[in-house]
Amino acid sequence: MSPEQPLVRALNVHKAFGHVEVLKGIDLQVERGQVVCLLGPSGSGKTTFLRCINQLETFDGGRIWVDGKLIGYEERGGRLHRLTDKRIAAQRRDIGMVFQRFNLFPHMTALENVTEGPCQVRGVSKREAKLEALALLERVGLSDRAGNYPSQLSGGQQQRVAIARALAMKPKLMLFDEPTSALDPELVGEVLEVMKELAAEGTTMIVVTHEVAFARDVADEVVFMDGGVVVERGTPAEVLGAPKEDRTRTFLTRMR
Numbered sequence: 001m002s003p004e005q006p007l008v009r010a011l012n013v014h015k016a017f018g019h020v021e022v023l024k025g026i027d028l029q030v031e032r033g034q035v036v037c038l039l040g041p042s043g044s045g046k047t048t049f050l051r052c053i054n055q056l057e058t059f060d061g062g063r064i065w066v067d068g069k070l071i072g073y074e075e076r077g078g079r080l081h082r083l084t085d086k087r088i089a090a091q092r093r094d095i096g097m098v099f100q101r102f103n104l105f106p107h108m109t110a111l112e113n114v115t116e117g118p119c120q121v122r123g124v125s126k127r128e129a130k131l132e133a134l135a136l137l138e139r140v141g142l143s144d145r146a147g148n149y150p151s152q153l154s155g156g157q158q159q160r161v162a163i164a165r166a167l168a169m170k171p172k173l174m175l176f177d178e179p180t181s182a183l184d185p186e187l188v189g190e191v192l193e194v195m196k197e198l199a200a201e202g203t204t205m206i207v208v209t210h211e212v213a214f215a216r217d218v219a220d221e222v223v224f225m226d227g228g229v230v231v232e233r234g235t236p237a238e239v240l241g242a243p244k245e246d247r248t249r250t251f252l253t254r255m256r
């Protein structure tokens, strides 16, 4: 696919759980190397939208392309057909995800958590995976913790291992779903710092967060969602500094 194409394009994405419509036509475009922060009150559909991008949720209408490829479906005869689980798993490999709860394998060391994916899925040799994993653990500031189990690590350290684990798959896109909201306040900074470095290195990221200061410092675009729609989008200066919509203003006032 041509490099000029946006890495992520979502068009009119709709999703309902039963009769409750939680995404009412979401559009999004993320250029390569960009950081987009999704902000909005709880229940506005941010997590669901993120999960649609890597097909942890199916959606009911609209289209999402990552790197020019339609996600989750293929178009035949003007209609969408769901891809097989195998093809969806292959698409998901290009998309790293970091969850609110770190979801590390508890019976594996930090190093083993990071090497698991490359060995099992990418078919990398154990030796190579270990070298890559050690470099990644160093990148997230945890080279001295490679042999520790998750229970021996703080929440902030576990989340940094989770970031290293996602990066080990060499994803084209990183999704972060409120990566700091389960952390004690004093541990938030170390995780945000790692994310800032990734952004500075040109990693394409979509970040659901309540950290307004992070969005202001790091985001190329801020998207404010409420009630399953995008209420407002723009640069951090526009959306956070001079919001046009009442709903955005009310939300930002509450966050202060």
Ligand code: ADP
Residues within 6 Å of the ligand: 017, 022, 040, 041, 042, 043, 044, 045, 046, 047, 048, 049
């Ligand atoms: P946000 O991330 O903005 O807090 P969510 O995407 O988590 O919002 O949730 C949007 C709405 O969808 C909420 O009303 C939530 O209760 C509902 N929801 C999310 N996941 C499910 C699910 N698996 N089944 C039913 N309802 C869900």
